[in-house]
Amino acid sequence: MREILGDIDRWRAQNKRIAVARVVDIEGSGPRDPGAAMAVNEDGEVCGSVSGGCVEGAVVAEALEILKNKSPGRLVKFGYSDDEAFAVGLTCGGVVHLFIQPLSW
Amino acid sequence: MLYSALAERVRKNKPVVLLTVIDGPNTGATLLIAPDQGKIETLGTLGNAELDRVASRDAIGELEAGRTSVRNYGPAGQVTPEDLQDTPVVRVFVESFSPPPQMIIFGAVDFTAALARVAKVLGYYVVVCDAREVFATKRRFPMADEVLVTWPTPVLSERGPNLGARDAICILTHDPKFDVPAIQGALATSVGYIGVMGSRKTHAKRLERLAEVGVTKPQDLARLMSPIGLDIGSRTPEETAISICAEIIGKRVGRNVPSLANSEGPIHR
CATH class of the missing domain: 3.40.50.720 (NAD(P)-binding Rossmann-like Domain)
Structure with a gap:
């Protein structure tokens, strides 16, 4: 979170709606530890990262959906060839659990 | 605002821990715990005073160890397996922000x-x-x-x-x-x-x-x-x-x- 505070502050100053995605858990090999964070604003601008670049695209789509639906937030799982999750996966074979929520706090 | 308080403490390299309900009742609710010279400041709520109290206590321990983890509670802060039977589980993401090494x-x-x-x-x-x-x-x-x-x-x-x-x-x-x-x-x-x-x-x-x-x-x-x-x-x-x-x-x-x-x-x- 530390490294994305600057971008979030800038977006907040512009009154943009923002969603934050954080890694809350990993199983097996995962590129980023719990606490890794990225943020997406209503225009689809992005800062930070939650993987080695494998799932960020899908996270943006999910984040924009959450902002649109005014959802309080949800857990999203990305894994290797995981049918329940998105069509993207982690090439490292691990599973990453993300919590994505609007920055309404 | 909770975010501003978090950002300020992280920038000043002061220890702080952010709790977020990631599953269960009150998903998305946040609680910020900031130890300050022996006192503990809190901001926000996970939706129940007893849950806040129990989770805060655990969060301080996680912060001291520099750990970030997910913990499970009952909606009123229940922690024992017997108490957790027949209650929905509140999963709380406990994110520690320790000062840099x-x-x-x-x-x-x-x-x-x-x-x-x-x-x-x-x-x-x-x-x-x-x-x-x-x-x-x-x-x-x-x-x-x-x-x-x-x-x-x-x-x-x-x-x-x-x-x-x-x-x-x-x-x-x-x-x-x-x-x-x-x-x-x-x-x-x-x-x-x-x-x-x-x-x-x-x-x-x-x-x-x-x-x-x-x-x-x-x-x-x-x-x-x-x-x-x-x-x-x-x-x-x-x-x-x-x-x-x-x-x-x-x-x-x-x-x-x-x-x-x-x-x-x-x-x-």
């Missing part, structure tokens, strides 16, 4: 600038210390968080008690007047890494000087990574900085890395 570098030499730069990339709070005021200037080390013109002993008696397993002391001076007290001071702390620069010959002579001041215990000498860094054939200050930081990472996670301190033969081939 510190690296104290003794000796304001060319290697210092490169090491300070690499340490900043890794997120360290970097302090450069040298007694020679012509060399220890903020202009020469703009990347350092602090540049101190003083001797090792006062710096380590003041800051030593705050150093722990995540922190590092790198002694890059070759001057016996400086490196012997720096090593003595460093050994008196619980710092996780002590690296001392010098050739194998310098290292051997230094051991003699340390023996003269009574530093002879094998468990003390074993803490000194000297010659500093990994045996990767680094030559430039930048390459040496990478080799030092790689050694620090390896030591911290308990890997068996090829340290120069544990090998023989020439450092440069």
